[in-house]
Structures are given as C-alpha cells and as structure tokens.
Amino acid sequence: MSWFRQRQSGGDNSHQIQAARDVYISKGTQPDEVVRICTELVRSEFERFTATARQIVEERAQEFVENYMCRQADVAPAAISSMEQPYMQRALQHAQVEYASSGDADLGSLLVDLVVELSQKEHRGTHATALQDALTMAPRLTTQQMNALTVVMLGRVAVFHWRSPEEAISAFRSHFIPFGDLPSTGADFRHVQGIGAAWIGFSARKTFAENLTDVYPGLFTEGFNRSELPSQLPEVVVPAAEPDLVKFTFPSARELKLVLEAFGIDEARVADCLTLQKSGTLAPDIVTDTILENVPEMSSLITGWTAWSIFELSTTGMVLADAHLRSRTSGNPPLVL
Template structure:
C-alpha cells in the first residue's frame, strides 16, 4: 500500500475523492475510528493532543482506504467491540510514533483483523501482533521477515534463475532494515514473544537444501542408482517416463523438479503409485554449504549480513511464534508489495 498523508479537520470527512461503499455511513466510520481515541487524547497536553489527533486521522484514512480496497463489505464489522478494541490499539500505537512503516504494518494486520468477528486463533494472533508490533523497530521487523522467509515460506521456482528472482523480490527490500542488528536485539525478539529459541539448530543452507532439493543437489549417476530403472519400468507411457529425469551434466541426472511437492505431482502425473523413491533421488550429492553460501551472496550481496549473522545471532535456533508470524507476514507484505500476495491464512487458520 502507498501511505497517505491526508488528514481531516474538525467535522471533515476523512475519505475524499474516493469511491466508498462501506455498508455503514462514512460518518459512522469516522466516528468509530476517531472518537475511540478521544478519551485517551484528552489526557495529553494541548501540543501533544494536536500531534496525536493528526496522526490518528492519518491512520484512519489509510486504514479505511485499504479496508475499502480489500473488503468494503467488512466495514460493518467496525460495530463489533473486539474490532473496535483492535482499532483503538493500532491507532494508539501510531499516534505515539507517527512512524509510517509501523503504520503500514498495523494497517495490514488491522484490515485482516476486521474481516472477521469469530474468536479464533488467527484473531487472537492478530490482536497480539497489533500490540507487539508497536514495541519493535524496523530492524526487528526485518529480522522477523527474514527468518520467516527461511523457516516458514516456500517459494515455487521453476529453476535457479527464477528462485533468485523470487528471493530478490521478497528479500532485497527487507535487507536494508536489518543493518546494526545485535545479540541484544535477538534476545529482545524472544522477550516480546515473537520467537522462541529451541535446542535444535539448523543452518540456512540446510533449509535451502530441504526446501529446494532440485537446485541444491548435484544429482545422481544412473549406474549407481537402481531405483531410477525401477521407476522407469513402472511407467507404461514412454513419454511420461522421459519427463521424469533430465541430464544435469555429462555425469549426473536429476529429477525434473525443484521441490519435493512438485516432484510428487510430477510422479503422480506420470503414473507412479508411490513417489517416495522419486523424491529420495532428489537428495543425492548435496552441494557443499560453503558453495551455496558463496553463490547466494554473489547473486544477492545485500543478503550477506543476515546470512553471516544466522548462527552468531542465534537465528539457527529461532522458531517464530504465531505472533511473530503475523508481524513478519505484515512487514513482508509492506516491503515486497505485489511480489508477495499470500494471505496470512496460509500459515494460521
């Protein structure tokens, strides 16, 4: 979303020159979004009151505009006490700082929160995310999104080039905010409940090998792999059989897929009743971790500081909580924009 700096004066309608159809009047929407903060603002000094009110008006414009764009029928949910509580919390957070980056993250979560009134895990995680995001700086948001990419996100590339393109689109906008992240910041994320540290550790290179085995394994030699011949014999259609494997080079063959999920689909389409042997072939001869590291840093130099910090700052043992996931997701939506359209319901339902 593009952050709007439009504000309303006393009695002015905040949404101007826009097509709005909320199901309740614009005046009602203004009343809910602005009057909710009136009691809180009354405690401020006059100067602080004026600044905070302007920020609340600015936040309301962006929230209602985005809600109207995504789900105008859900504006009626603003009458729900739970939604109003979330609106008040988000407005209060933006009023304190006026940070536009935080505002966009809060709007992303608040719009999703407004879509439903059922009390469920997603609603609770969004409520907590709205509260916790206010306690984080840009580098904390960046770290959560970068860990989210490795630990929770599965891209769907067709080859190495497309994977690098997807990583650039998703990650490059995030990397700049990660600068100057320290061990104290890492421990602070755990303290806020956005992440937990487990005993088990995993290198980011191992994560990439697990998620994209078709890219980060060299392949197999047919003479040393009896299962290849067994797989081919199971398939009656020679054209379907030929689609399963490709030559990686003069020595190695590879399964004609990048992810385990795509290999499973490939095998089932070809007529395999059991695709486990095909998937197992994808993991032969893994590329050394140092080589994976050098290649990714060469392709995306901006990624280097985070990759180098993976172990030293404890990200190798990080697992995001549901709160961390909703905040990381909202921040990635803010920065990656159209390159990342997945809704939070993919991860929390």
C-alpha cells in the same frame, strides 16, 4: 499522506480518500460515521495529553483513519461492515493510539494492514487472535527485529514454488534483500523471545545455504541418472544442468512428497525419490558462492542468518512477519498458520 500510494493504481491523496468514501457508501456505510466512530474511540485517551501533544496525536490519528479507510476499501471492501463489531473497534482504537503516539509511518502502515487483515478473519479463530496480539506486539519491535522475523519466515515457514536456481535468485533480490538488515545482539534475541514473537527451538544452527538445501534439495543440484528413478512414476523430472542428467520438477522436498502422494505413489517409493532428490544437491559452500556471485547484496543477510536459524516463530510472530513482508514486497507466498 497516503502510506499505500505505491501499492495503489495512482492518483493523489484526496482522490484516494474520495474513492474510499464512495466504496463505503456503496456498502451502505456512511464514511462520516466511520470517522466519527474512530474519533470517539480515542477521545478519552487523548484528553490526558497536554495541549501541544494532544494536537499532534489528533492529527496523526486522523491520518491513520484516512489510511485505514483507503486500505479497507481497496483491499477488503466486503469486510467494511465488520467495523460495527466490538473487537474491530477495539483493534482500531489500539492501532490509532499506537500510531498517534509514535508517528512512525512504517508502523502505521503495518498496523493498518493488520487491522484490515483482521476484518477478513473469523472472530476468535486462531488467525484472528494472532492478529489481535500482533497489534499489541508490533509497536514493541524494532525494524531490525521485524526483519529477523520476516527472514526466518521466508527461510523456514514460507513455501516458494521455485523451479530453477534462476527463480530463486530473482526471489532473493525481491523478497530477501529488503530485510537483510538484521540485529545481532543478545538483547535482540532475548527481547524477541520475551515478548513472545519467537523462541529458540531444538534444531542446530544452520548457515543460509544449509537451510536452503535442506528445504529445497532439488534446487541447486547436479541431478541424477534417469535410470535411478523408482519404477512406475509419473513424469516428474526435467533435464538438469549436467548433460544426460535429470532432476525433479519440484525442488522442494515438501512439495515433491505431496505431489507423489497425490499420484498415489506408495510410501517406500516416495522415500526413495526424496533420497534421490538429495543425492545430487550441491555442497552448501558452493551454493553460497553461487548466490553471492549473482546477488552480492545477500552477503549481510547470509552472515546474519545463522544466529537466527535456531528460532521458531509463534503464530503472532508469523502474522507480524507476513505483514512486514507485504509492506515491502508483492507476489508473496500465502501464509498458512
């Protein structure tokens, strides 16, 4: 069974497997040899199981290998040769055993994505090391806990290049709602910290709207008078919703700062622009009401967000959240560690 059929162009599972085999051959790698290597990697592990359990795990391991080969050929065919490296074989071995033991297709697809992502990274780099840690950590997290990591990443790490509230509302539907089922017990908080996926930072708890307006102060805004702009700026404003007012083209404070600095604007005027950007920001309760009027399904996520707003993600937590995000959505902002 293909775990990625919805992400691919179509065709039944046998056609996808044959297409993957053709890609491997085109790269000078024999697909049967890949299957043999993967089988050998887990043979000694499965020999310890009882006959009934061994049959189950061997079938699941085969299913994992088929999905891995299809995904590798589809996403990163140029990295197929990385499988000859010991660190990649170790990653494949661990991922196969974990999926074969659980049989959880969601976990299986996540592990496949992590292995394929690892194949494209420089070995021993920070990203590759985090991916290898993530392969060990993923089976130890519940779906709800993975949702929490993903929501924290979306709210505090990812940078969306929204230009209007409407674009943000659309992203809430496509990228946030799928992860709205969040855990809320002390055991969940302790577990996520205990395995090293995240930790409690020093910042105060914030509501979803408070965090949103901190990161994107120019998104939900009344605007300001053009006359308030510092002198000699490039054209970086557009009309606001309020008549005769304008707002910055870039709602994100981080993005606005980078753009102004790229134009050579001095530090004092950049600071004035950032202050001006915040001056028209709507109150958090108004922002919350606006979001819920347009996307009532955000209610549970908004409620659950506050408890998780104080968490900082480790690099491993970030790559896990990114993989979980990609498993359910497309058109995602790139992860920058």
